[in-house]
Amino acid sequence: MTEAAAVAAESLAGSKARAARTVLGQVVLPGEELLLPEQEDVVRRCGDRLLVTKCGRLRHKEPSGGSSGSGGGGVYWVDSQQKRYVPVKGDHVIGIVTAKSGDIFKVDVGGSEPASLSYLAFEGATKRNRPNVQVGDLIYGQFVVANKDMEPEMVCIDSCGRANGMGVIGQDGLLFKVTLGLIRKLLAPNCEILQELGKLYPLEIVFGMNGRIWVKAKTIQQTLILANVLEACEHMTADQRKQIFSRLAES
Amino acid sequence: MTWFMQRGLDSETKKQLEEEEKKIISEEHWYLDLPELKEKESFIIEEQSFLLCEDLLYGRMSFRGFNPEVEKLMIQMNSKNKAEEVEDETVELDVSDEEMARRYETLVGTIGKKFVKKRDRANYEEDENGDVQPVKTKKMFLKPQD
Numbered sequence: 407m408t409e410a411a412a413v414a415a416e417s418l419a420g421s422k423a424r425a426a427r428t429v430l431g432q433v434v435l436p437g438e439e440l441l442l443p444e445q446e447d448v449v450r451r452c453g454d455r456l457l458v459t460k461c462g463r464l465r466h467k468e469p470s471g472g473s474s475g476s477g478g479g480g481v482y483w484v485d486s487q488q489k490r491y492v493p494v495k496g497d498h499v500i501g502i503v504t505a506k507s508g509d510i511f512k513v514d515v516g517g518s519e520p521a522s523l524s525y526l527a528f529e530g531a532t533k534r535n536r537p538n539v540q541v542g543d544l545i546y547g548q549f550v551v552a553n554k555d556m557e558p559e560m561v562c563i564d565s566c567g568r569a570n571g572m573g574v575i576g577q578d579g580l581l582f583k584v585t586l587g588l589i590r591k592l593l594a595p596n597c598e599i600l601q602e603l604g605k606l607y608p609l610e611i612v613f614g615m616n617g618r619i620w621v622k623a624k625t626i627q628q629t630l631i632l633a634n635v636l637e638a639c640e641h642m643t644a645d646q647r648k649q650i651f652s653r654l655a656e657s
Numbered sequence: 658m659t660w661f662m663q664r665g666l667d668s669e670t671k672k673q674l675e676e677e678e679k680k681i682i683s684e685e686h687w688y689l690d691l692p693e694l695k696e697k698e699s700f701i702i703e704e705q706s707f708l709l710c711e712d713l714l715y716g717r718m719s720f721r722g723f724n725p726e727v728e729k730l731m732i733q734m735n736s737k738n739k740a741e742e743v744e745d746e747t748v749e750l751d752v753s754d755e756e757m758a759r760r761y762e763t764l765v766g767t768i769g770k771k772f773v774k775k776r777d778r779a780n781y782e783e784d785e786n787g788d789v790q791p792v793k794t795k796k797m798f799l800k801p802q803d
Contacts, residue, residue: 465710467710467711481704481709481710483707483710492705494705494706494707495705495706496706496708497706497707497708498716546716546717552705570730570734571715571717571727571730571734590707590711590713593711593713593714593716594711594712594713594714595712595713595714597714600718603720604720604721605720607721608719608720608721608722608723609719609720609721609723610717610718610719610720610723610724610727611717611718611719611720612716612717612718613716613717613718614716615707615716622723623723624723
């Protein structure tokens with residue numbers, strides 16, 4: 407990490423826009439300007455500049471499928487670490503019902519204001535057939551409206567009207583909070599941590615993109631072990647993790 | 658209804674008055690006195706969500722059979738993400754073929770009951786072996802023998 411920081415400091419001293427391709431995987435700091443590949447080859451004044459606003463590593467993903475010949479569609483993003491969640495449309499989150507007022511529930515999702523959830527936004531809910539949701543329940547849902555100007559709104563059904571696993575999360579279990587980066591790491595395809603966890607004992611996990619994880623296992627002790635392991639995963643190296651898992655598997 | 662729509666006014670005067678009204682209204686409209694801005698082509702789209710960036714798995718998971726419904730969901734949702742078409746493409750039947758055949762067997766009889774008159778209904782109840790057979794013998798008028 408110190409090497410990457412030194413490189414970043416050097417380039418900042420020059421303070422000119424760097425090509426995004428050369429910076430991939432390195433730490434970028436807020437205020438840096440990046441050039442996209444198109445702007446390199448063709449000298450063009452778009453007037454749009456790409457400024458970095460968060461510090462972290464620059465990542466890139468090629469567009470999959472490759473149907474468009476021009477290669478448009480690649481995604482660049484900054485992989486940063488933060489604990490505070492900002493509601494984003496389409497994200498699946500775990501929320502806690504804090505209030506029930508009239509036709510809507512107020513759900514705390516860890517953002518700046520509670521999200522609203524209509525009682526009709528559950529599978530099979532009608533005006534007569536209300537869902538069984540109490541204050542203090544855990545809800546797994548997704549945002550339909552989430553921008554800086556409006557109160558976030560979430561629902562527990564998808565666009566076809568099916569629940570797809572969303573709705574009230576069952577009894578028991580433990581809810582705890584981790585950083586957003588860890589959630590993304592755990593939900594990445596081929597995540598080793600999850601595969602190893604799954605071999606230990608039967609368990610159920612729900613991941614919310616707002617940094618909240620809910621776990622449930624057969625006994626309270628197992629549940630607590632899970633919670634501790636997941637929270638510690640952030641700061642452990644792969645070797646330490648394997649040691650801990652092997653110790654757990656033995657006991 | 659403005660005042661020029663009164664009866665008695667000629668159609669010509671009406672038109673003139675309409676045009677005058679429109680002029681007054683359009684002059685009062687505000688407009689920007691700026692030169693036309695060219696729309697800049699931008700190849701950059703800003704996205705807030707991480708869903709496009711990383712192929713994330715579905716958030717609910719269950720291991721070793723703790724919650725079978727969630728395990729079914731896991732397979733469903735993760736295969737949707739990867740867009741792998743199921744090679745078999747067999748539609749899962751809710752009701753098996755045999756059950757359907759059995760249902761249809763009895764269905765004929767139960768629907769047939771609808772069109773049977775009250776007197777014949779008694780015959781249905783006699784045949785209760787699980788199969789309901791429609792009545793074949795129809796009661797005719799018997800001539801009294803002398």
